[in-house]
Amino acid sequence: MNASASRSLADQGLDKSAALGSFEAWLNINRPMFAAMTELNGRFLEQVSKANNEWLGFVNRRLNEDLAASQRFMECKTVQDLFAAYSDFFQRAQQQYQAEFQYFARLNQKLADETASVIKSQLDDVQADIRH
Numbered sequence: 188m189n190a191s192a193s194r195s196l197a198d199q200g201l202d203k204s205a206a207l208g209s210f211e212a213w214l215n216i217n218r219p220m221f222a223a224m225t226e227l228n229g230r231f232l233e234q235v236s237k238a239n240n241e242w243l244g245f246v247n248r249r250l251n252e253d254l255a256a257s258q259r260f261m262e263c264k265t266v267q268d269l270f271a272a273y274s275d276f277f278q279r280a281q282q283q284y285q286a287e288f289q290y291f292a293r294l295n296q297k298l299a300d301e302t303a304s305v306i307k308s309q310l311d312d313v314q315a316d317i318r319h
Contacts, residue, residue, distance in 0.1 A: 219316075223309040227302055234298045238291065245287050252279065 256276040263269040 219309045219313045223305055226305050230301050230305070231298065234294060238294060241287075241290060241294075245283070249280070249283065252276075252283070 256272065259272045259276075260269060263272055
C-alpha cells in the first residue's frame with residue numbers, strides 16, 4: 188500500500204468519526220423532541236383505539252335501532268301510527284348522533300389538551316437543561 192492510499196484511509200476514518208460526532212450532537216439536541224413525539228404517538232394511538240371502539244359500538248347500536256324501527260314501521264296500521272313511529276325514530280336518532288358527536292368532541296379536546304401538556308412539559312425540560 189502506498190503512502191497516499193494509507194493517508195486516504197486515515198482521512199476517511201477521521202471523516203467518519205467527525206460525521207458520527209456531529210450525528211450524536213444532533214441526536215442529543217433533538218432528544219427532547221423525540222421523547223415528546225414518542226409520548227404523543229402513544230397517546231394518539233390510545234385515543235384512536237378508543238375512538239374506533241366507540242364508533243363501532245355506535246354503528247352497532249344504530250343498526251339495531253334501524254332494524255327495530257323497520258319492524259315497528261311494518262306493524263303500523265294507520266298513517267298516524269306510521270307518522271308517530273317515524274317521528275320517534277328520527278328524534279331518537281338525532282339524540283344519539285348528537286351524543287356521539289359530543290363524545291368525539293370531548294375526545295378530541297382531551298387529545299389536544301394532552302398534546303399541549305406534553306409539549307409544554309418537554310419545553311420546560313429543555314429550558315431547565317439550557318439553564319444548567
